[in-house]
Structure formats: structure tokens, C-alpha cells
Amino acid sequence: MSSILLLLLLLYFSFGVSSISIGSRSILRSLGDPDPPDAAVDLNITNFDKVLRDSPASFAVVEFFAHWCPACRNYKPHYERVARVFNGPDAAHPGIVLMARVDCALKINTKLCDRFSVGHYPMLLWGAPSKFSSGGWEPNKEKSEIHAIDDGRTSERLLSWINKKIGSSYGLDDEKYENEHLPLNASDPGQILRALYDVEEATWSSFDIIFEHKMIKSETRAPLIRFLQLLAAHHPSRRCRKGSAEILMNFDDLWPSDLWSPYSENSAISHENNSLKSFHICGKEVPRGYWIFCRGSKNDTRGFSCGLWILLHSLSVRLEDGESHLAFTAICDFIHNFFICEECRKHFYDMCSTVSRPFNKTSDFVLWLWEAHNKVNKRLKKEEASMGTGDPKFPKMIWPPKQLCPSCYHPIRKKDDGTSQTEWNLDEVSKFLVGYYGNMLVSSYKDKVLLGLNGSKNSLVDDMVASTNAVAVPVGAALAIAVASCAFGALAWFWRSHQKNRKYLHQPHLLKNI
Numbered sequence: 416m417s418s419i420l421l422l423l424l425l426l427y428f429s430f431g432v433s434s435i436s437i438g439s440r441s442i443l444r445s446l447g448d449p450d451p452p453d454a455a456v457d458l459n460i461t462n463f464d465k466v467l468r469d470s471p472a473s474f475a476v477v478e479f480f481a482h483w484c485p486a487c488r489n490y491k492p493h494y495e496r497v498a499r500v501f502n503g504p505d506a507a508h509p510g511i512v513l514m515a516r517v518d519c520a521l522k523i524n525t526k527l528c529d530r531f532s533v534g535h536y537p538m539l540l541w542g543a544p545s546k547f548s549s550g551g552w553e554p555n556k557e558k559s560e561i562h563a564i565d566d567g568r569t570s571e572r573l574l575s576w577i578n579k580k581i582g583s584s585y586g587l588d589d590e591k592y593e594n595e596h597l598p599l600n601a602s603d604p605g606q607i608l609r610a611l612y613d614v615e616e617a618t619w620s621s622f623d624i625i626f627e628h629k630m631i632k633s634e635t636r637a638p639l640i641r642f643l644q645l646l647a648a649h650h651p652s653r654r655c656r657k658g659s660a661e662i663l664m665n666f667d668d669l670w671p672s673d674l675w676s677p678y679s680e681n682s683a684i685s686h687e688n689n690s691l692k693s694f695h696i697c698g699k700e701v702p703r704g705y706w707i708f709c710r711g712s713k714n715d716t717r718g719f720s721c722g723l724w725i726l727l728h729s730l731s732v733r734l735e736d737g738e739s740h741l742a743f744t745a746i747c748d749f750i751h752n753f754f755i756c757e758e759c760r761k762h763f764y765d766m767c768s769t770v771s772r773p774f775n776k777t778s779d780f781v782l783w784l785w786e787a788h789n790k791v792n793k794r795l796k797k798e799e800a801s802m803g804t805g806d807p808k809f810p811k812m813i814w815p816p817k818q819l820c821p822s823c824y825h826p827i828r829k830k831d832d833g834t835s836q837t838e839w840n841l842d843e844v845s846k847f848l849v850g851y852y853g854n855m856l857v858s859s860y861k862d863k864v865l866l867g868l869n870g871s872k873n874s875l876v877d878d879m880v881a882s883t884n885a886v887a888v889p890v891g892a893a894l895a896i897a898v899a900s901c902a903f904g905a906l907a908w909f910w911r912s913h914q915k916n917r918k919y920l921h922q923p924h925l926l927k928n929i
């Protein structure tokens with residue numbers, strides 16, 4: 416113990432106070448942190464339903480225990496060991512199984528434990544999180560969607576029970592960036608299902624970067640407002656739509672137009688400690704601190720930029736025809752002003768600048784964005800191959816591969832010189848993108864009941880008329896969403912009438928050969 420203290424003191428004096436406080440967790444961990452925080456989530460009657468309903472995990476294990484029970488105390492390290500595999504940002508396999516526990520010895524949990532017929536401690540139940548949040552369990556009930564775990568007495572046995580149940584081969588000592596267990600099949604359309612959680616994470620990250628780097632200046636206010644309007648009207652996640660609307664409503668209070676003047680009373684300095692940094696654009700649950708669909712096999716290879724692409728694609732497919740050019744401008748300006756990767760924003764803006772004729776159909780914009788992304792893929796494929804900087808498990812490719820969308824490809828045609836060329840069936844590509852980034856993206860989202868009929872175009876209307884819904888949008892936020900969507904709608908109407916007499920000028924054939 417004294418040697419640990421000595422080492423910490425040495426580190427303190429060598430690196431200074433701030434560095435040791437930042438790194439103290441990892442230093443302690445490497446020295447064998449005597450009391451790491453619990454990985455299993457402690458739940459009680461007040462948060463049980465909400466945490467399970469909002470969890471991105473496909474499965475949940477809930478341990479019902481009593482804090483006075485010696486067997487439960489002895490079992491805790493076993494349960495924690497498995498929980499560390501699945502829970503939290505340092506988990507090897509986050510977002511797959513939520514590991515939670517409920518202390519039935521606490522009075523407030525009596526009804527909750529009764530709901531699950533807890534007859535002994537510790538008792539483990541397994542099921543989809545939504546089944547826990549919406550129901551209960553009875554031991555003799557046939558066809559129950561919640562099951563008792565009958566063989567989880569040690570961490571090894573519990574993990575092996577889980578592995579058998581979901582056909583996986585997770586190990587207790589899997590490392591965070593261990594490769595074998597990532598779902599890698601690029602042709603598996605099911606992978607997109609949980610990408611919405613990453614879209615939320617990327618949305619939060621974008622704004623966190625904007626706040627952290629004080630990127631809101633007089634010349635960037637307008638592009639930010641336009642992008643927020645786009646998010647408030649068309650973000651695939653309802654809670655991000657709501658958060659964007661709230662920012663819009665309070666925009667002038669948060670960022671007075673003279674904010675960045677050094678002489679202003681409202682100057683940025685006096686705003687340093689305001690609530691912006693803690694502004695949760697997609698609700699309190701975000702950020703979660705990890706990526707699911709966009710998770711790389713190595714640190715720092717995917718994550719935010721992958722989530723940002725998915726956000727842009729999922730916005731593009733939700734537009735009305737008449738909004739497409741406005742959305743295009745909003746996205747180009749947002750990337751130009753706020754994407755902190757210098758090379759990326761420059762290349763992207765160059766591609767934006769080559770568009771000489773306005774878009775007047777959603778599908779044209781959807782295809783333009785898809786093509787722009789493929790151009791980046793093509794360039795990076797070469798760069799990553801020569802520099803070895805890519806993620807070995809996620810090589811860049813012209814997308815979608817044939818296995819994911821066979822109909823996107825015309826039959827291979829041999830050219831006169833004997834070479835062959837891939838030709839896209841653009842109608843099919845467009846249809847595929849709409850399905851993939853539209854309904855598929857939101858189809859497994861736990862919040863989908865609040866997303867409206869198809870989780871897409873009607874969602875705004877549904878949200879606003881859902882007055883019986885317990886988590887209905889507050890009036891102010893609904894108003895701001897309405898204003899944002901009206902702004903897009905009105906401009907779209909103006910756009911459409913403006914276009915009436917113009918010839919259809921866009922040239923989709925340019926997209927054909929990437």
C-alpha cells in the first residue's frame with residue numbers, strides 16, 4: 416500500500432495536478448483499483464421500466480437479490496465479472512446484454528419484486544428488455560418471454576448460459592477491442608438496426624465539439640440554425656428532434672449575437688460555466704460513451720465519423736422533394752463550418768461546390784450523398800491500403816456490396832476492350848437507401864412507438880397529437896419543431912412553385928459510373 420502511495424506521489428510531482436486527476440482512474444486500474452465501480456446497473460421501482468425500455472441492448476439479465484443475504488454477497492463478484500463484459504464504455508461487448516440488479520430488501524422495491532415472483536435470492540431472469548419493462552414473470556406460466564436462468568452460479572456458468580442462449584462465444588477475459596466478436600458481415604442488413612443509437616451518439620458528439628471548440632461565431636450562427644431546423648424536423652430519433660427544437664427555441668439566450676465580442680457583457684468568457692456543456696441534445700441517456708454499429712476493431716478507427724455519415728444519410732431519406740436542396744445546403748454548410756476534420760470538410764465542400772443545379776427531388780439528393788460517400792470510400796480505400804491506417808475488419812468499399820443489394824447492380828456488361836464495368840441501377844439504389852436508412856434504421860428502436868406510423872414522415876404529426884402520451888413533447892418544443900418543419904415546409908413550397916416552370920435539369924446519368 417505504501418509503495419502505491421509513493422508511486423502516486425511521484426507521479427503527482429512529475430506530471431502535476433491536472434494530469435494525475437485525468438489519468439488517475441487508469442493508474443489506479445493498472446495498480447489494481449481496490450474498489451472499481453459496479454458494472455451491473457442498480458435499478459429500483461423508480462427507474463426500472465425506463466432504463467430497460469431505453470436500453471439499446473437486445474437482451475437483459477436481471478438479478479433479484481437482498482443486500483443482507485450472504486449468498487448474494489458471495490455471488491456479487493461472479494455477476495460483476497459477467498456484467499463487465501457487457502456493460503459500460505469499457506465493456507468488450509457493449510449494447511448486447513444489459514446486466515442489472517434489484518435489491519428486493521429495500522421497501523420501495525417490494526412491488527417490483529412481487530411483479531417478478533421473486534421466491535429466492537439471488538434469482539436471475541433473462542429476456543428482452545422490453546419484456547421486463549412492460550411485464551412481469553410467473554414461474555409456472557407457459558410461453559413466458561422471460562426465462563429463469565437455472566445455471567448461473569459462477570461467472571463461467573452464467574456466461575456460458577448466455578452464450579448458449581444467443582449463439583455467441585463471448586469470453587470473460589475478452590478485451591475491449593478484440594476483433595473476433597464483432598459482427599462483421601457487411602452484407603448483413605440486420606446490422607443497421609441498432610445504428611440509431613450511434614446516430615444519437617454522433618449528434619451529441621457534433622454539438623459537444625461545437626461547444627467545446629467555441630465554434631459558434633457571428634458568421635456560423637445562420638448555418639447552425641439551418642442545420643438545427645433540419646434536425647428538429649427530420650432527425651430519425653424523436654428525442655434528438657425534441658432536443659434540437661429546444662436549442663432552437665433558446666438559441667438567442669444561449670448564444671446572444673454579441674457573444675463573441677470581447678467587450679460584451681455576454682462574452683464567451685462569462686458563458687464558460689453555463690449549462691451548454693451539459694446540454695443533452697438527444698436526452699439524458701446520450702452520450703452512452705460507446706458505439707454499437709460504428710464500433711471499430713481498434714480504438715479510434717470508426718465511431719464519430721461513421722455515426723455522422725449515418726445521420727446525414729438518414730436525414731436525406733426523410734425529406735420531401737421540395738426540401739431537398741435546402742437540406743443539401745444545410746448539410747454542406749454544417750460540414751464546412753463545424754466538422755472539425757480539416758481534410759474531410761474541405762473535400763466534402765469541394766464536392767458540394769460542384770453541384771451547379773438545384774436538387775428538386777429527394778431521390779436525387781439521396782443519390783448525390785451516396786455518391787459523395789462512395790467517392791470518399793474510393794479515395795480512402797487507396798490511402799488506407801498504402802498507409803495501413805484503416806480498420807482491418809472494416810475495409811473501405813464501394814457500397815452497398817452486391818450481397819446487401821443485388822438489385823442495385825445491373826448485370827455486368829463487357830466493354831469492347833474486354834474489360835467489364837459495374838453499372839448501378841439507380842432506381843434500385845435509391846429504393847434500397849430509403850429502406851435501409853428509413854424504416855430499417857428505426858425498426859428496432861425502443862422509442863419507436865413514439866416515432867409515428869412508419870417511424871418517419873408522419874412522426875411529427877403523431878408526436879404532436881400524442882397528447883395522452885406520458886412523454887409528449889412539451890408545448891414549447893412542439894412549437895419549435897413545428898416552426899422548424901414549417902420553415903422547411905414553407906421554403907419547400909416556395910421552392911416547388913419556383914421550380915414549376917423550370918425544366919428538369921438534374922442529370923442523374925452522371926451518377927452512373929463511380
Ligand SMILES: Cc1cc2nc3c(=O)[nH]c(=O)nc-3n(C[C@H](O)[C@H](O)[C@H](O)COP(=O)(O)OP(=O)(O)OC[C@H]3O[C@@H](n4cnc5c(N)ncnc54)[C@H](O)[C@@H]3O)c2cc1C
Pocket residue numbers: 709716717718720721722723724725728750758759760762763784785786787788789791792795806809810811814815
Ligand atoms: C462528411 C464526411 C466527410 C469525410 N471525409 C473524409 C476525408 O476526406 N478523409 C478521411 O480520411 N476521412 C473522411 N471522413 C471519415 C471517413 O469517411 C469514415 O467515416 C471513417 O474512415 C470511418 O469509416 P467507417 O469504416 O466507419 O465507414 P464510413 O465510411 O464512416 O461509413 C459508415 C457506414 O455507412 C455505410 N456506407 C458506406 N458507404 C456508403 C455510401 N456510399 N452510402 C451510404 N452508406 C454508406 C456503411 O454501412 C458504413 O459502415 C469523412 C466523414 C464524413 C462524415
